[in-house]
Amino acid sequence: EENDPVERWISARLYEGNRGLRLGQYALLGIGGVRALRALGIEPHVYHLNEGHPALAGLELAATELSAGATLAEGLARAREKLVFTTHTPVPAGNETYQRSEFLEAYRCLVARLGLDEETFLSLFRARPDDPTDLPGLTPFALRNSRSANAVSRLHGTVARRMWHPLFVPKPVEEVPITHVTNGVHLPSFLSRPMRELFDAYLGADWVTRSADPRTWERVRTIPNEALWQARCHARRSLVEYIRDKSEADRLLRGEQIDYVRAAARAFDPEVLTIGFARRLATYKRLSLLTFYPERALSIVGGDPPIQMLIAGKAHPLDDAGKGTVQR
Numbered sequence: 001e002e003n004d005p006v007e008r009w010i011s012a013r014l015y016e017g018n019r020g021l022r023l024g025q026y027a028l029l030g031i032g033g034v035r036a037l038r039a040l041g042i043e044p045h046v047y048h049l050n051e052g053h054p055a056l057a058g059l060e061l062a063a064t065e066l067s068a069g070a071t072l073a074e075g076l077a078r079a080r081e082k083l084v085f086t087t088h089t090p091v092p093a094g095n096e097t098y099q100r101s102e103f104l105e106a107y108r109c110l111v112a113r114l115g116l117d118e119e120t121f122l123s124l125f126r127a128r129p130d131d132p133t134d135l136p137g138l139t140p141f142a143l144r145n146s147r148s149a150n151a152v153s154r155l156h157g158t159v160a161r162r163m164w165h166p167l168f169v170p171k172p173v174e175e176v177p178i179t180h181v182t183n184g185v186h187l188p189s190f191l192s193r194p195m196r197e198l199f200d201a202y203l204g205a206d207w208v209t210r211s212a213d214p215r216t217w218e219r220v221r222t223i224p225n226e227a228l229w230q231a232r233c234h235a236r237r238s239l240v241e242y243i244r245d246k247s248e249a250d251r252l253l254r255g256e257q258i259d260y261v262r263a264a265a266r267a268f269d270p271e272v273l274t275i276g277f278a279r280r281l282a283t284y285k286r287l288s289l290l291t292f293y294p295e296r297a298l299s300i301v302g303g304d305p306p307i308q309m310l311i312a313g314k315a316h317p318l319d320d321a322g323k324g325t326v327q328r
Contacts, residue, residue: 006021007024009021010024010025010028011025011028015314015316015317016317017316017317017318019098019102020102020105020106022096023098023102023103023106023107024106025053026052026053026054026055026056026138027056027106027107027110029053029054029056029057030053030054030055030056030057030058030059030060031056031057031059031060031110033054033057034047034057034060034061035060044082045082046082046083046084047061047082047083047084048084048085048086049083049084049085049086049142049146050086050088051086051087051088051089051094051139052087052095052137052138052139052141052142053138055085055138055139055141055142055145056107056110056138057083058076058079058080058083058141058142058145058146059079059110059114059124059141061075061078061079061082061083062075062076062078062079062114063075063110063113063114065078065079066114066115072114072116076145079145080145080146080147081147082147083142083145083146083147084146084147084148084149084150085142085143085146085148085149085150086149086150086151086152086181087139087142087143087149087150087151087152087160087164087178088151088152089282090156090159090160090163090284091282091284094282095137095138095139096137096138097135097136097137098135098136098137099135100122100135100136103122103125103136104118104121104122107121119132122136124136124141124144124145125137125138125140125141126140127140127164127166127167128166139164140164140167143164143167143178144167148177148179149177149178149179150178150179150180150181151178151179151180151181152180152181152182152183153180153182153183154180154182156180157178157179157180160176160178161173161174161176161178162176164176164178187208187211188208192231192235192238193235193238194230194231194232194234194235194238195231195232195235197231198223198227198228198231202219202220202222202223202227203216203217203219203220204219233270233271236270236274237270239274239310240268240269240270240274241270243264243268243310244264244265244267244268247264247265247267248261248262248264248265251264267308268308268310269308272305272306272307272308273305273306273307273308274307274308274309274310275307275308275309275310276309276310276311276312277309277310277311277312277313278310278311278312278313279313280313280314280315280316281313281314281315281319281322281323281325281326282315282316282319282322283319283321283322283325287311287325287326288325288328290309291325291328311326314326
């Protein structure tokens with residue numbers, strides 16, 4: 001209750017369009033995250049930074065060392081031993097930079113706490129530390145001040161090493177210290193209930209604990225085609241039922257005409273091939289390919305047999321190109 005409305009908004013909204021508020025969110029996530037863990041009596045051996053957003057955790061750890069008499073270099077070195085970093089987004093829009101004035105306004109108290117002059121502080125966040133025209137961002141700080149960094153697939157590792165090479169000159173691109181760990185899924189929450197029940201029946205009830213062993217999946221060959229198809233159709237019917245209910249409720253909330261509200265229940269067929277696209281709608285995810293040849297796309301959707309598409313996701317509030325893709 002002691003927080004004012006602006007302070008409350010910092011933790012109330014994802015994909016915030018206001019740049020100052022986003023910088024506040026990063027402070028809350030990074031600095032506040034470390035402090036929250038300490039308040040709970042938790043002192044992690046390793047902090048995992050997922051994208052640059054929580055990177056200020058490194059400065060919070062370094063500041064603690066400074067208060068105990070360490071230099072900034074010593075504090076950052078000790079913090080680095082506790083930090084690992086994962087980079088995801090291979091485009092500049094996902095690795096935001098800020099004007100000098102924006103950055104200093106948001107983190108002026110941190111500058112004072114570390115006992116740094118403004119230029120030294122900003123240099124920690126620049127891709128080219130000694131270039132005063134280079135804009136500060138959180139990703140360069142995270143890459144330099146983590147003991148290891150990884151991309152999320154082999155190909156993305158190649159792209160990330162090329163993208164962040166300027167931070168590690170004069171090393172050649174192939175020696176940029178960004179490895180890769182291919183993304184996976186959490187199977188219990190990723191699988192639909194019909195498919196989970198099918199696997200329980202044919203792979204053994206403890207198959208989840210053995211899911212990393214290729215031998216576990218050899219028993220998939222014993223699943224009858226009819227049982228696999230039945231599970232898939234059951235999952236599709238459940239999805240279509242959810243889509244109908246959700247679409248009708250959303251249209252009612254928007255005050256749409258009743259005929260249009262009821263059309264949502266008729267739009268999806270539980271017996272039709274359904275293709276899903278559920279991702280954040282940034283342009284590099286290539287949803288725009290659906291409208292590259294509009295006539296061809298319409299002929300496929302309305303063909304015989306037809307298909308139906310479910311698109312779920314949103315664009316960043318400032319990503320006008322992403323929002324344009326949704327509209328098309």
